[in-house]
Amino acid sequence: MVSERARAKLNRIAAKMPRPPKKKVRSLAQLRADWKKSAIDTCKVAVDIIESLLERACAAADAIRARVAAVVDVALAAVDVAAVVFVMNGGGRFHRRHLHAEARRHLALVLRGRRRDPGLDERIVNAALDTHCLDISEPKTTRGLLSDYRLYTARWSLSDLAPARRPPTAVPDPEKQPPAGPGAPALPRPPDQEPGEW
Structure with missing residues (x-):
């Protein structure tokens, strides 16, 4: 176990030591x-x-x-891109650049290193915006009117998704009552019992 003092001394020594010369850059x-x-x-x-x-x-x-065979279905890619970006960005809000980056990732996965047609990622982004996205921008400046600064969300919301199945809740039994806490009022005594009986 090295003490803090020894570690600080070793750091000072290492800082003073000359570094080895860098290798010459080669093409x-x-x-x-x-x-x-x-x-x-x-x-x-x-x-x-x-x-x-x-x-x-x-x-x-x-x-x-x-x-x-690598076939790119633009409509399917648009759904995939919009869904991933909607889930990955906080609050389901995103910009066009997020769709663009996800479209490129999708193409890299589908095409497996092949060259893509020029503008294919742009077609996927446009299809996603037209079909599955909603513009929620409230621009306060002229720059906010530009397409790169528009704010979008998906046309579907989390409430549209199927609710997760929840286990059935147990119906409370009126005969069984939880024990009273120390500050809780005492339960009323049944009329036919004496204090020592219960």
């Missing part, structure tokens, strides 16, 4: 050449395999993408 092409040379020197694989590794990886990725 990506230099790094790739060094990695390739290191792989050739250390691996027991044919040199042509290492040199064609990038092409092999690209060919494998193309084969995998060809087997997995």
Whole structure:
């Protein structure tokens, strides 16, 4: 267990020690050449395999993408994006940028690294705004009139969602009464009993 005093002294010593010199910055092409040379020197694989590794990886990725069809349904994506943003933002209020970020995340998940059509995320955001969102802005400045500063919420509310099933509550038995607290008034005595009997 190191005391606070010893820890403070070690921190002062460490602060005074010279740091090792930073490595020289190298370009990506230099790094790739060094990695390739290191792989050739250390691996027991044919040199042509290492040199064609990038092409092999690209060919494998193309084969995998060809087997997995990526279809983007704009209407379904709009529902998904609006629902996620509604739930993730406090009070169910959000801006257009939140929808945009979620649309890009949705596309990255669905397309699995493929290039997306230009403007596809914008189409999803517009579909979400038109179909599932309600503008609740009350702009007080001219900047608040711009589309990026508008405030939205979902057209559905939490009360529209199906209520969660609750376990049935037990009906209180009028014969069984909870014990009275120390400051509670005494219960009335039944008329046919004497004080010592109860």
